Amino acid sequence: MKKVDSGRIINIYTIGGRKMDRITQSMVDSFANSQNLGITDSTVLFEYFVNYCAVNNVYGSNSFDLEEITTGKATQGIDGIAIVVNQKLINTTEDVDLLISLNQTISVKFILIQTKTSESFNNSEMSNLFNYSKLFFGDDTSIFKTPEMQKFIELKDYIFSKGDKLKKNPELILYYATLGTWVDDDNLKMTIEVGKETLKSTNLFSDIIFNPCGSAEIQDLYRKTKAKLTATFRFEKRVTMYSISDEEVGYSGVLPFREFKKIILEDSGAAKPVFEDNIRDYLGPAPDVNKSISDTILSGNVNAFSMLNNGITIVASSIKIPGDIATIEDYQIVNGCQTSNTLIDNMESAQNIDELIIPVRIIATKDENLKNEITRATNSQTAIKKEQLEALSTFQKDLEEYYKTFVGSEALVYERRTGQYRGSDIPKNRIVSISTQIKTMAAMFLNEPSAVSGQYGTVAKRVGNKIFRTSDKLIMYYVSALALYKIENLFRSNKIAKQYRRSRYHAMMLFRMVISEEDMPRFNQKKMETYCQKLLDVLQDDTKCERIFKGIVEFIVSKGTEIDISNRKCFERKETTSFLEAQKSELVTYLQQIGAL
Numbered sequence: 260m261k262k263v264d265s266g267r268i269i270n271i272y273t274i275g276g277r278k279m280d281r282i283t284q285s286m287v288d289s290f291a292n293s294q295n296l297g298i299t300d301s302t303v304l305f306e307y308f309v310n311y312c313a314v315n316n317v318y319g320s321n322s323f324d325l326e327e328i329t330t331g332k333a334t335q336g337i338d339g340i341a342i343v344v345n346q347k348l349i350n351t352t353e354d355v356d357l358l359i360s361l362n363q364t365i366s367v368k369f370i371l372i373q374t375k376t377s378e379s380f381n382n383s384e385m386s387n388l389f390n391y392s393k394l395f396f397g398d399d400t401s402i403f404k405t406p407e408m409q410k411f412i413e414l415k416d417y418i419f420s421k422g423d424k425l426k427k428n429p430e431l432i433l434y435y436a437t438l439g440t441w442v443d444d445d446n447l448k449m450t451i452e453v454g455k456e457t458l459k460s461t462n463l464f465s466d467i468i469f470n471p472c473g474s475a476e477i478q479d480l481y482r483k484t485k486a487k488l489t490a491t492f493r494f495e496k497r498v499t500m501y502s503i504s505d506e507e508v509g510y511s512g513v514l515p516f517r518e519f520k521k522i523i524l525e526d527s528g529a530a531k532p533v534f535e536d537n538i539r540d541y542l543g544p545a546p547d548v549n550k551s552i553s554d555t556i557l558s559g560n561v562n563a564f565s566m567l568n569n570g571i572t573i574v575a576s577s578i579k580i581p582g583d584i585a586t587i588e589d590y591q592i593v594n595g596c597q598t599s600n601t602l603i604d605n606m607e608s609a610q611n612i613d614e615l616i617i618p619v620r621i622i623a624t625k626d627e628n629l630k631n632e633i634t635r636a637t638n639s640q641t642a643i644k645k646e647q648l649e650a651l652s653t654f655q656k657d658l659e660e661y662y663k664t665f666v667g668s669e670a671l672v673y674e675r676r677t678g679q680y681r682g683s684d685i686p687k688n689r690i691v692s693i694s695t696q697i698k699t700m701a702a703m704f705l706n707e708p709s710a711v712s713g714q715y716g717t718v719a720k721r722v723g724n725k726i727f728r729t730s731d732k733l734i735m736y737y738v739s740a741l742a743l744y745k746i747e748n749l750f751r752s753n754k755i756a757k758q759y760r761r762s763r764y765h766a767m768m769l770f771r772m773v774i775s776e777e778d779m780p781r782f783n784q785k786k787m788e789t790y791c792q793k794l795l796d797v798l799q800d801d802t803k804c805e806r807i808f809k810g811i812v813e814f815i816v817s818k819g820t821e822i823d824i825s826n827r828k829c830f831e832r833k834e835t836t837s838f839l840e841a842q843k844s845e846l847v848t849y850l851q852q853i854g855a856l
Contacts, residue, residue, distance in 0.1 A: 261772065277396045279301075279305075279438060279473055280438065281476060282478055282512075283376060283438065283474050283476070283477060285804065286308075286477075286478060286481045287304060287305060287308050287356050289313065289706075290307075290308050291304055291308075292686065292831060293686055293687050294307075294311075294325065294378070294686070294687050294688065295686040295688045295689075295748075295751065296325070296614075296751055297748075297751035297752045297753070298751075303332075305374060306329070306338045306339070306374045307325055307329070308477075308481075309337065309338070309339070309372060309374040309434070309472070309477060310325065310328050310329065310339035310341075310372055310374075310437045311325060311470075311484070312477060312480035312481050312483075312484060313372050313434040313436075313470075313480065314328055314339070314341045314348075314370055314372075315480070315483065315484045315718055316483060316525075316527065316529070317341070317343065317368060317370050317432055317527065318341065318343055318346075318348055318370075318529060319346070319525055319529035319530050319531050319532055320326075320532035321484050322532070322692060322694070323341075323348050326760065327350050328340060328341045328435055329407060330405060330407050330408050330411070331405030331406065331407040332405075333404060333405050333689070334403060334404075334405050334407070334408050335387075335391060335402070335403075335520075336373060336388060336390065336391025336392075336394075336679075337371050337372070337391050337392065337395065337408075338372055338373055338374045338396075339370075339371070339372035339374075339434075340369070340370065340371055340372070340411045341369075341370040342369055342411070342414055342415070342418070343367070343370065343809060344358050344365050344366070344367050344368075344369070344418070344571050345358045345362055345366055345370040346366075346436060346530040346603075347366055347393050347530070349414065350410075350823040351414075351544060351831060352413065352414065352417045353831075355414070355418060355421065356369070359421065359424050360558070361708070362604070363424070363425045364424050364425070364721075365424050365425060365426065366422070366425075366426050366427070367418055367425065367429035367430070368429065368431075368432060369415070369430070369431050369432065370427055370431045370432045370434070371388070371392050371395070371431070371432070371433050371434070372433075372436070373387070373388040373391075373434070373435050373436070373790065374436045374437075375435070375437045376438070377437050377438070377439065378437070378438050378439045379439040379440075380435075380437055380439055380441065380444065380471060381435065381437075381448050382446060382447060384435075385435055385447065385450050385451065385454070385471075386450055386453075386454060387456070388433060388435050388585070388648075389455075389457055389458060390453030391460065392431070392433065392458060393457060395408075395411075395415070396415065396458075397410070397461075397464055402414050406827045409827065410814050410827055419733045421462070426444065426607075427465045428462075428463060428464050429463065429464055429465065429469070430463040430464065430465055430467075430468070431458065431463075431464045431466070431467045432465045432468045433467070433468065433469045433470065434470045435469070435470070435471050435472065436471060436472040436473075436476075436477055437472070438471045438473070438474055439470070439474070440474065440475065441471045441473040441475075441476060441750070446766040446774070447454055447471070449753055450547070451469050451471070454469070455467045455469060455540075457556075465700050470522060472750055475495070480617065484770040485681070486530070486532060487495075487589050487681060488533070488567075488588070488589055488590060489586060489587065489588045489589075490521050490523065490531075490586070490587050490590070491585070491586045492518040492519070492521040492522060492584075492585055493518050493583055493584055493585075494510070494512060494514065494518070494580060494583060494584075494585040494621075495583045496512045496513050496514075497510045497511065497512030498510065498511055498512060500620070500622075506577060506624070506625055507623065507624050508578065508622075508623050509620065509621070509622040509623070510578070510580075510620070510621045510622075511619075511620050512618075512619060513616045513617060513619065514616070514617050514619050515603060515608070515613060515614055515615065515617070516612050516613050516617060517614070517616070517618060518614035519602075519617050519619070520570075520602075520606070520684070522573070522587070522590075523592070523599050523602075523603065523712075524603070530603065531591045532597075533591055534591070534592055534596045534599070534600075534783060542702045543852040550673060551631060554814050564615050564616060564617065568598060568617070568618060568620055569594075569595075569598075569618070569744060570593070570595065570598075570617065570618030570620065571592060571595030571599065571617060571618070571619045571620070572592070572593050572594040572620045572622070573588035573590055573591070573592055573593070573595075573596060573619065573620065573621045573622070574590065574591055574593050574622050574623075574624065575586065575587040575589060575621060575623045576588055576589035576623065576624075576625050577589070577623050577625075578621055580616070581799075585621070587623070589622060589681075591708050597616075598661045600844060602615075614795040625754065641774055651716060653729060654728070654729050654731075655675040655693070655727070656675065656735065658673055658675065658696075658733055658736055658748065659672075659673045659675045660736075661736075661737065662691070665737065667803065668690070669739065669744070670690070671689050671690075671691050671740055671741060671744060672685055672689060672690055673691050673740075673767075674690050674692050674693070675693065676692060681812055688744060688747060688748075689744065691740045691755065692695065693719075695740065695741075695743070696736060697711075697718055697722055697726065698718055698739060698743075698764070698766070699736075699739035699740050699742065699743045700726045700735065700736060700739050701718060701721070701722050701770050702721070702743075702764035702765075702767050702768055703727070703739040703742055703768055703773070704726075704735055704739060704782070705722065705777070706768055706836065706840065707721060707722070707834060707836070708764035708767065708768050708830070708836055709764075709765075709766040709830060709831055709832055709833050709836045710722075710833075711764050714790075721812070723800070725780075728782065728783070730782070730783035731783055732782060732783065732784075732785075732787040732788050732791065733781045734787070734788055734791040734795065735782060735787060735791055737795075738791045738794050738795050739767070741795070741798050741799075742767045742771075742783065742794075742798060743763070743764075745798055745804050745808065746763050746767065746808050747763065749764075749805060749808055749809070750763065754805060754809065755808065755809055757813050759815070759816060759824070760825065761829070761830045762812055762815050762816075762824070762830055765815065765830060765835065765836065765839055766808060766811045766812055766815065767838075768836070768840075769811050769814075769839060769843070770794070770807060770808065770811060771794060772806075772846075773791060773807070773811070773843065773846055773847050773850060773856065774793055774794050774797055775793065775794070777790070804852075806855040807850060807855045807856070809855070810849065810850045810853055811846065811850070813853075814842075814845075814849050815852075817841065818838070818839075818842070821838060822834075822835050822838055822839075
């Protein structure tokens with residue numbers, strides 16, 4: 260329901276026949292607008308909202324696909340599940356394998372969420388969350404029927420099959436959310452303790468955390484998703500490298516780990532999203548340099564680390580230091596990803612790690628060019644390829660500016676630096692991150708749609724250095740991102756059935772193949788611009804774009820006898836991609852017959 264207040268349209272959300280309180284309502288409205296989900300059912304929207312808040316609180320980032328953490332409409336007792344392995348949100352068993360290959364061992368957190376429409380906390384409903392959680396982790400999971408739950412069950416079973424790789428038993432974090440008020444009721448607390456003891460009896464978990472969330476707790480969780488990244492810590496041992504103004508200043512010094520971990524970890528233990536601007540992902544303990552870092556940490560010599568390690572470089576938009584207490588805002592670790600993650604890996608096993616001394620440089624500037632130059636300079640003597648540094652300082656900036664040449668209500672923006680558009684009014688589905696760009700390019704122009712369903716590191720590893728080269732034509736990147744935006748909107752609006760959403764990356768590849776009438780040029784050839792302009796013209800024609808994408812998905816579905824689209828892993832297989840590529844001529848004929856081409 261909607262009402263008009265001083266010319267402004269306000270959504271009135273009714274959950275289970277009850278009107279939501281005004282503050283939560285405004286937050287759900289903000290969430291719905293920013294995510295552009297196209298969900299009209301208030302109860303479903305509230306479930307997505309709670310899932311988003313809860314997972315963000317544990318995972319430490321809001322860069323995840325909401326559809327990937329939902330359990331499906333018909334699932335009882337559990338509305339959302341997320342699995343975090345080594346601080347990465349995983350979607351496939353291949354993600355687990357990659358993290359094991361990089362790190363040798365894994366740390367796991369299971370997040371299970373139940374959202375209720377009641378205005379109060381209910382003993383029996385809370386017991387249901389514990390009961391269904393125990394069933395989920397048990398041997399007989401036949402009660403769960405949805406494809407979404409089958410994915411989570413497979414991932415859960417696969418992780419426990421790797422028991423010898425677990426650093427410790429997984430953590431289980433449960434969220435139970437209602438629109439009521441949590442008041443520490445003794446009866447409810449007893450229900451929680453009984454439920455936790457029941458789950459502990461499985462001997463599967465190192466810790467079980469239960470979070471009862473009423474309206475106030477939900478509101479606090481959502482505020483955290485909107486807040487800029489900040490850290491406050493004691494920075495006693497420092498010198499000023501330079502000071503141009505309050506907004507342009509640099510410090511060099513050392514921090515004990517007890518203070519440094521406030522920069523990289525939330526109070527909950529979740530890793531903060533501070534490494535997105537780092538050129539390399541964490542490589543695990545295997546490389547010699549990381550093994551040496553680990554050996555130094557475990558040696559117990561807290562002073563040796565500062566002598567043997569090059570240290571951490573942090574770039575922030577601002578730093579305030581009244582006395583010895585520093586607060587940095589909107590920051591990233593641009594050099595020191597390996598060191599930071601190795602410290603996290605060893606923080607539970609190293610003696611006196613809180614006293615370990617870490618060299619740090621903190622540079623505050625709002626100059627985006629300077630931020631890039633710092634990243635380039637601090638990485639230039641490490642094992643980073645020259646072209647990676649060049650791409651960071653020139654290509655990414657050029658790509659961001661190229662995106663800005665497109666205007667209008669559906670124009671996309673490119674986020675080359677994490678958090679650039681945090682707090683803006685731009686809908687999240689119009690913001691293209693570097694990881695999203697890698698996926699769209701891999702799917703549409705590298706013919707690798709089966710490779711992009713997994714975790715970012717998996718995709719990046721497969722793509723390698725095939726994209727983001729300085730000679731590439733920029734139009735390719737915008738076209739691939741726009742194609743994903745368009746087809747996702749068709750799924751959100753139910754113009755294409757959501758059950759076929761997993762085909763979207765294959766549909767993007769086929770879209771390019773049927774619109775183009777010639778072989779794809781090399782990425783740096785001038786005729787690539789003409790090639791892509793034809794794709795762009797169709798994508799910008801809403802009617803034609805919709806007909807073609809609908810036709811492509813219908814065609815894919817019609818091939819159910821040759822490829823098992825009912826199998827949720829179908830679109831993760833290279834064989835599916837190869838089969839559909841070979842169907843181009845038949846697809847073109849089909850699209851012509853239905854008037855889409």
